[in-house]
Amino acid sequence: MWAFVIRKLVYNIPVYLAIIMLLMVLLRQRDPVAGMLGKNATEQDYINKREELGLNVPFFVQYGKLVKSIVTLDFSQKVWNEPGVTVGEKLWTAVPRSLALTVPALAITTVISIFIAMLSAFYRGRWIDRLLVFFAVLGMSVSFLVYIIFGQYFGAYKLQQWVGSPVFSIHGYESGIWNWPFYMLLPVLISVIVAMGYDTRFYRAVMVEETQADYITTARAKGAPQSKVMFVHMLRNAMIPIVTRVMITLPFLVTGSILLEEFFGIPGMGYVLLSAIRNNDFPVVEGFTAVFAGLFILSIIATDILYAIFDPRVRLQ
Amino acid sequence: MRCKTHLIQNTFRNSIQIVNDNTTQSDKPILKVRDLRTSFKTGRGTVTAVDGVSFDLYPGETLGVVGESGCGKTVTNKSIIRLLPNRVTIYDPGSVVDYRGTNLLGLTESQMRAIRGNEIGMIFQEPMTALNPVFTIGWQIEEALQYHTDLNASQRRARAIEMLRLVEMPNPEKRIDEYPHQLSGGMRQRVVIAIALCCEPDILIADEPTTALDVTIQSQILRLMDGLKEKTGTAIILITHDLGVVAQACDRVIVMYAGQIVEMAPVRQLFHNPKHPYTKALLDSMPKPGRSGHQKRLPAIEGTVPSLFDLPDGCRFADRCQHRRDKCEASLPELVTIGEGTQESKARCFYPIGDAQAVGEAS
Numbered sequence: 154m155w156a157f158v159i160r161k162l163v164y165n166i167p168v169y170l171a172i173i174m175l176l177m178v179l180l181r182q183r184d185p186v187a188g189m190l191g192k193n194a195t196e197q198d199y200i201n202k203r204e205e206l207g208l209n210v211p212f213f214v215q216y217g218k219l220v221k222s223i224v225t226l227d228f229s230q231k232v233w234n235e236p237g238v239t240v241g242e243k244l245w246t247a248v249p250r251s252l253a254l255t256v257p258a259l260a261i262t263t264v265i266s267i268f269i270a271m272l273s274a275f276y277r278g279r280w281i282d283r284l285l286v287f288f289a290v291l292g293m294s295v296s297f298l299v300y301i302i303f304g305q306y307f308g309a310y311k312l313q314q315w316v317g318s319p320v321f322s323i324h325g326y327e328s329g330i331w332n333w334p335f336y337m338l339l340p341v342l343i344s345v346i347v348a349m350g351y352d353t354r355f356y357r358a359v360m361v362e363e364t365q366a367d368y369i370t371t372a373r374a375k376g377a378p379q380s381k382v383m384f385v386h387m388l389r390n391a392m393i394p395i396v397t398r399v400m401i402t403l404p405f406l407v408t409g410s411i412l413l414e415e416f417f418g419i420p421g422m423g424y425v426l427l428s429a430i431r432n433n434d435f436p437v438v439e440g441f442t443a444v445f446a447g448l449f450i451l452s453i454i455a456t457d458i459l460y461a462i463f464d465p466r467v468r469l470q
Numbered sequence: 471m472r473c474k475t476h477l478i479q480n481t482f483r484n485s486i487q488i489v490n491d492n493t494t495q496s497d498k499p500i501l502k503v504r505d506l507r508t509s510f511k512t513g514r515g516t517v518t519a520v521d522g523v524s525f526d527l528y529p530g531e532t533l534g535v536v537g538e539s540g541c542g543k544t545v546t547n548k549s550i551i552r553l554l555p556n557r558v559t560i561y562d563p564g565s566v567v568d569y570r571g572t573n574l575l576g577l578t579e580s581q582m583r584a585i586r587g588n589e590i591g592m593i594f595q596e597p598m599t600a601l602n603p604v605f606t607i608g609w610q611i612e613e614a615l616q617y618h619t620d621l622n623a624s625q626r627r628a629r630a631i632e633m634l635r636l637v638e639m640p641n642p643e644k645r646i647d648e649y650p651h652q653l654s655g656g657m658r659q660r661v662v663i664a665i666a667l668c669c670e671p672d673i674l675i676a677d678e679p680t681t682a683l684d685v686t687i688q689s690q691i692l693r694l695m696d697g698l699k700e701k702t703g704t705a706i707i708l709i710t711h712d713l714g715v716v717a718q719a720c721d722r723v724i725v726m727y728a729g730q731i732v733e734m735a736p737v738r739q740l741f742h743n744p745k746h747p748y749t750k751a752l753l754d755s756m757p758k759p760g761r762s763g764h765q766k767r768l769p770a771i772e773g774t775v776p777s778l779f780d781l782p783d784g785c786r787f788a789d790r791c792q793h794r795r796d797k798c799e800a801s802l803p804e805l806v807t808i809g810e811g812t813q814e815s816k817a818r819c820f821y822p823i824g825d826a827q828a829v830g831e832a833s
Contacts, residue, residue, distance in 0.1 A: 279557075366599065367594060367596055367599040367600045368599065368600060368601060368602040368603070370553060370594065370600075371594060371600045371601065371602070371662070371665070372602065372613075373553055373586065374551065374553060374586055374587060374591070374592040374594075374666075375586065375587035375613060375614040375617065375665060376583045376584065376585070376586040376587035376588055376614065376617045376618060377583075377587075377613065377617065378580075378583060378617075379579075386602055389602075389604050389605070390602065390603065390604055392604075463604065464603070464604060465603070465604060465606075465649040465651070466603060466649070466651045
C-alpha cells in the first residue's frame with residue numbers, strides 16, 4: 154500500500170513541474186508590469202518594478218525560484234496592492250476561511266444526499282421516491298443566485314426583523330470559532346441546498362444500479378437483514394462512485410465558492426484570487442494558481458488511494 | 471428456527487458429518503409445494519407467472535426443473551425462498567409451500583430470513599457477479615455463519631476453510647483471503663456453493679448453476695454438487711434448460727411450460743418414454759451422437775411460447791403441438807398420472823404419447 158502511495162506521488166512530480174511551467178508561460182504572455190504601473194510610469198519605474206518582482210532574470214531562474222518557494226512553502230513575494238504583506242500571509246489567511254465554508258458544506262451535502270438517495274432507491278417507483286426526485290430536480294433547476302438572494306433576504310434580513318437582533322450576518326467576516334455560526338452557517342446551508350439536488354440524483358442512480366446487482370440477491374439468499382444488505386453490501390460497493398464524485402469537488406473546496414464568498418463578503422481563496430486578477434496583482438495570481446494546481450494533483454492522488462482502499466480490484470494493478 | 475449448534479463440533483473435523491448414508495429417497499417429502507400461484511403486478515395489469523404448480527421434494531434427491539426461458543422455473547423457486555420483490559408479487563391465498571410443516575408463504579420477512587441460507591440455500595447462474603466484489607470470499611462465507619450459527623469469529627473462519635476444502639478449492643487457507651476477481655468462474659461457483667451449504671441446509675436451490683461455465687467446469691460442478699448431496703443429504707432443486715445437465719444430475723424431472731408443470735417423471739422415464747408432446751419435442755431438438763452426419767437439421771419447436779398476458783383457454787402448448795386435436799383448444803388438461811411404479815409419470819395432456827387409450831377418450 155505504501156509502495157502504491159509513493160509510486161503515485163513520484164509519478165505526479167513531473168506532471169506538476171510541467172503544470173507550473175505552463176502556468177508561468179501563460180501568465181507572462183502579457184507584460185504584467187506594464188499592466189500594473191499604468192500610463193504615467195517612467196522607464197525607470199518600469200525597470201525597478203521588474204527587478205523587484207524578479208522578472209528581469211532568465212525564465213528558468215524564475216522557474217527555479219517558484220518551484221523552490223512551493224517546495225519550502227515559503228511565498229515571501231510582496232503583494233502589490235497591500236504594502237508589507239507577503240503572498241504567503243495572504244494564502245494562509247484565505248485558505249482556512251474557504252475551508253470553513255466549503256468543508257462543512259460538502260460533508261453535510263454528501264451525508265444527507267447519500268441517505269436520501271438510499272431511501273429513494275429502496276422505495277424506487279413509489280410516491281416517496283417520486284417526491285424526493287421531484288424536489289431534487291426542483292432544487293437543481295433553480296439558480297444558485299436565487300438561493301443566495303432569498304437566503305440573504307429571509308435568512309438574514311427578515312429573520313433579524315422578526316427576532317429583533319441579527320441572527321446571521323448578511324455581509325462581512327470575522328475569524329474565530331465562536332463567530333462561525335453567525336458568518337458561515339447561512340452560506341453553508343445555501344451551499345448544501347444548491348448541491349443536494351445534483352448529488353441526490355447522482356447517488357440515487359448509483360444506488361438503483363447497486364440494488365439490481367446479483368450480489369444483493371446472494372446476500373438476501375444468505376439471510377442477510379435489509380439493513381446489512383443496504384449499509385454493508387450496497388454502500389460499500391457504492392463507495393467507488395461516491396469517492397469519485399466527492400473527490401472531483403475537492404479542488405473546488407479550496408478555491409472556494411466564489412459567488413458565496415463574494416456575496417457574503419468572506420475573504421476566502423476565491424474572493425482573494427478574483428480581486429488579485431482584477432487588480433493585476435501578479436505575485437498573488439502566480440502563487441495562488443501554483444498552489445491550486447498542487448492541491449488538485451494531491452486530490453487526484455488521494456482519489457486513487459481511496460479507490461485502492463475501497464475496491465480490491467484496483468489494488469493489484 | 472432450528473439452531474445449528476452441531477456445526478460447532480463439526481468445525482474442526484475435516485468433512486461434514488454424514489447425515490444420510492444411503493441416498494435412496496425417504497418416504498416423507500421435505501418440501502411440499504401445493505397449487506403455487508405467483509402473480510406480478512405490472513403496468514399492463516396482473517400477470518400470473520406460475521399457475522398452479524404442485525410437487526414434492528424428498529430428502530437426498532435431485533429434482534430437475536426444465537423449460538424454456540420465461541416458463542416460470544425461476545419464479546417457482548424464488549417463490550419458495552421468497553426472494554421476489556414483495557411489493558409487486560402476489561401469492562395466491564390458496565398456495566402452500568410446506569417446509570417441515572410450516573407454510574413459508576405465511577411467514578414474516580424476519581422469520582423467512584432465518585430460513586434463507588440456513589434451511590434453504592440458493593446458488594445462482596452468474597458466478598462472475600453473484601459474489602460481492604469488495605469483500606473477501608472468507609468474509610462472504612462467514613457472513614452466512616454469522617446470521618445462522620453461534621460460532622465465534624475463529625470458529626467461523628475454521629468452518630469457512632473447511633467449506634472451501636469441501637468444495638475442492640485448492641489451498642483453502644490461502645484462498646480464503648482472496649477477492650472474487652482473483653478467482654476463475656468455476657472457482658467462484660464453488661465459493662457460491664460453499665456459501666449456500668455452509669449452514670447445512672435441507673434444501674439447495676440451484677438456479678442454472680452451470681449455464682455460465684464452460685463444459686468441462688460444468689461437469690466438475692455437477693459432480694461436486696452430487697458428491698456434496700451424498701455427504702450431507704441435502705435435497706437439490708436444479709433449474710436448468712440443458713437436458714444434458716438433467717440427464718447427468720437429476721433423479722426426477724419437472725418440465726414446465728408457460729407457468730405450469732406439463733410433465734413430471736423419473737429421469738430415465740422422461741428420457742426414454744416422454745409422455746407430453748412438449749417433452750418429446752424438447753428431446754428431439756437435442757443433438758445426439760452418431761446422428762449428426764446424415765441428419766439434415768436439428769428439429770426445432772415451431773412457434774413461440776404464448777404471452778402470459780394472453781393465454782389460450784385450452785392447452786397452452788396446443789398451437790405448437792403436432793398432435794393437437796379439437797379438444798386441446800377447448801379446455802385445459804389436468805396433470806394426470808400415467809403408468810405405475812417406476813414407469814409412473816404425470817403429464818398435462820389429453821393424448822399422451824405412447825398411450826393407446828388416450829386419457830381424453832377414456833373420460
